[in-house]
Amino acid sequence: AQKVTQAQTEISVVEKEDVTLDCVYETRDTTYYLFWYKQPPSGELVFLIRRNSFDEQNEISGRYSWNFQKSTSSFNFTITASQVVDSAVYFCAPPEDYKLSFGAGTTVTVRA
Amino acid sequence: SQTIHQWPATLVQPVGSPLSLECTVEGTSNPNLYWYRQAAGRGLQLLFYSVGIGQISSEVPQNLSASRPQDRQFILSSKKLLLSDSGFYLCAWSSGTPRYAEAFFGQGTRLTVV
Numbered sequence A: 001a002q003k004v005t006q007a008q009t010e011i012s013v014v015e016k017e018d019v020t021l022d023c024v025y026e027t028r029d030t031t032y033y034l035f036w037y038k039q040p041p042s043g044e045l046v047f048l049i050r051r052n053s054f055d056e057q058n059e060i061s062g063r064y065s066w067n068f069q070k071s072t073s074s075f076n077f078t079i080t081a082s083q084v085v086d087s088a089v090y091f092c093a094p095p096e097d098y099k100l101s102f103g104a105g106t107t108v109t110v111r112a
Numbered sequence B: 001s002q003t004i005h006q007w008p009a010t011l012v013q014p015v016g017s018p019l020s021l022e023c024t025v026e027g028t029s030n031p032n033l034y035w036y037r038q039a040a041g042r043g044l045q046l047l048f049y050s051v052g053i054g055q056i057s058s059e060v061p062q063n064l065s066a067s068r069p070q071d072r073q074f075i076l077s078s079k080k081l082l083l084s085d086s087g088f089y090l091c092a093w094s095s096g097t098p099r100y101a102e103a104f105f106g107q108g109t110r111l112t113v114v
Helices: none
Strands: A003-005 A010-014 A019-021 A024-026 A033-039 A046-052 A059-061 A064-069 A074-079 A088-093 A106-111 B003-007 B010-013 B019-026 B032-038 B045-052 B055-058 B064-070 B073-078 B087-094 B103-105 B109-113
Touching (some): A010 A019, A024 A074, A033 A074, A046 A059, A046 A064, A046 A074, A046 B103, B003 B087, B010 B019, B019 B087, B019 B109, B032 B073, B045 B064, B045 B073, B073 B087
Parallel strands (some): B010 B109
Antiparallel strands (some): A003 A024, A033 A046, A033 A088, A059 A064, A064 A074, A088 A106, B003 B019, B019 B073, B032 B045, B032 B087, B045 B055, B064 B073, B087 B103, B087 B109
16 A cells, blocks of 8 residues: 655754654655645644655755655655744655545654 | 635533534635544544535544535534544645645644543
């Protein structure tokens, strides 16, 4: 079955450290999208990014960057110079036709 | 622009009482709609999804039900709540299949069954 794996359950860093979150997607598809979402302590999920598997260039948005490596089926997410406001649960989401499912999530805690 | 409204934000209900949570989307038509539940400290569990009016797919057998009486309205219901129904409920919509389209979420309802 196709699924995403977020092996890191929790990551704790001190402010200004970089954080990299891993997401591995098992699939036989040759082209697909993967998604990242953020859930801050308030609870509402926020869409962060959608990337296509054929685009392996790094995507950068402010302190966030994403790296897609098709050879390893990994879609990693890096927060540079982390801040306390980055504390949240981050979910990787695989592509599915009708359902919208998520990985188990990685809880990031940034300490001042 | 599109917006999603979910209410109420917080709810405390006794065991055995009924439940009705409502979610509406504005600014789009024929969205895919979803209900999720998240237990404390846990991941997201997909409960129901709908690709059109009157079309409901259930992911997890339970005492909850969902209905989509209008194109942009999605309702989560229960006739008799159980303690295990406590959790954080999230409604979401997407403009197309999740294979390509991102989803947007409501602010959630925190339900405590006592």
